[in-house]
Amino acid sequence: MKHVQDFKVKTYRWLNDENYILTLQGESLETEILPGNFAEIRVPGIADVFLRRPISILDFNPTENTISFYIKAIGKGTRQLGELQIGETISIVYPLGNSYSVVEEGKALLVGGGSGIAPFIQLGRELKKRNIQTTFLIGGRTKNDVFLTDEFSEFGEVLVTTEDGSRGEKGFVTHHSVFSGDFDFNKIYTCGPDPMMKAIAKIAGEKNINCEASLENMMACGIGACLCCVTPTVNGNKVVCTEGTVFNTKELGW
Ligand SMILES: Cc1cc2nc3c(=O)[nH]c(=O)nc-3n(C[C@H](O)[C@H](O)[C@H](O)COP(=O)(O)OP(=O)(O)OC[C@H]3O[C@@H](n4cnc5c(N)ncnc54)[C@H](O)[C@@H]3O)c2cc1C
Numbered sequence: 681m682k683h684v685q686d687f688k689v690k691t692y693r694w695l696n697d698e699n700y701i702l703t704l705q706g707e708s709l710e711t712e713i714l715p716g717n718f719a720e721i722r723v724p725g726i727a728d729v730f731l732r733r734p735i736s737i738l739d740f741n742p743t744e745n746t747i748s749f750y751i752k753a754i755g756k757g758t759r760q761l762g763e764l765q766i767g768e769t770i771s772i773v774y775p776l777g778n779s780y781s782v783v784e785e786g787k788a789l790l791v792g793g794g795s796g797i798a799p800f801i802q803l804g805r806e807l808k809k810r811n812i813q814t815t816f817l818i819g820g821r822t823k824n825d826v827f828l829t830d831e832f833s834e835f836g837e838v839l840v841t842t843e844d845g846s847r848g849e850k851g852f853v854t855h856h857s858v859f860s861g862d863f864d865f866n867k868i869y870t871c872g873p874d875p876m877m878k879a880i881a882k883i884a885g886e887k888n889i890n891c892e893a894s895l896e897n898m899m900a901c902g903i904g905a906c907l908c909c910v911t912p913t914v915n916g917n918k919v920v921c922t923e924g925t926v927f928n929t930k931e932l933g934w
Pocket residue numbers: 718729732733734735736737749750751752753754755756757758759795796798895896897898899900925
């Protein structure tokens with residue numbers, strides 16, 4: 681069930697000068713939060729940022745009534761969300777969207793880049809609960825763009841690629857040696873920039889492996905009312921914020 685709820689800023693954890701984890705605390709917390717769900721966050725304090733910003737739910741803690749977000753500051757809203765006072769009030773609408781389907785057996789590969797890594801904490805935890813052998817493949821431009829790998833290592837093996845070779849294997853995620861030789865994964869989950877997800881979907885198609893991708897289309901309302909986030913699929917147009925954000929890549933025609 682969706683909630684519109686006020687939270688207070690509890691902590692900031694800065695990963696570098698433009699990436700941070702924002703943790704909010706409420707008087708209560710909806711705990712039916714699934715891997716891939718997102719929230720629409722109102723940005724307080726700037727008059728011309730009136731649309732809420734869609735941000736994936738990184739993690740939540742029902743004991744402390746906290747919910748956290750991994751945010752890359754790229755514009756007015758995401759910068760302002762990084763500059764609030766501790767204790768300041770933020771309104772969020774959550775949990776929104778569908779979720780990744782968590783496999784019950786086999787081996788899972790999670791491929792992410794940029795802020796697309798956010799859903800992988802919850803997804804990794806759910807896969808671990810089911811004893812699924814899980815590998816995270818995280819890509820970045822340089823070693824300074826690769827985050828949360830210590831957190832992911834709690835749930836499985838972590839592989840890294842960087843375009844300049846400063847960490848892990850050199851190149852894009854699609855160039856990683858995990859895709860050559862004995863490739864025995866039976867599920868791929870991906871989230872990140874569209875070109876990366878399309879390239880991963882292509883590999884999944886060639887290997888005949890089920891693949892799910894989470895789309896980050898431009899959004900306004902986040903609740904299916906404005907239709908600005910619609911995407912074409914082989915089954916007709918779909919509203920990404922309510923019928924996604926997670927789709928099977930075959931449905932997307934990728
Ligand atoms: C479902 C979903 C989950 C997301 N999860 C995360 C996350 O976990 N962490 C994170 O850092 N970012 C995430 N994003 C992206 C984030 O919503 C945008 O970076 C943010 O809205 C930009 O707002 P801004 O005011 O800082 O930028 P603006 O100054 O408004 O614009 C800067 C750039 O952001 C893009 N943008 C602006 N508004 C939106 C919007 N409503 N939706 C998508 N793109 C937009 C614009 O095209 C522009 O290129 C997610 C987006 C979606 C749709």
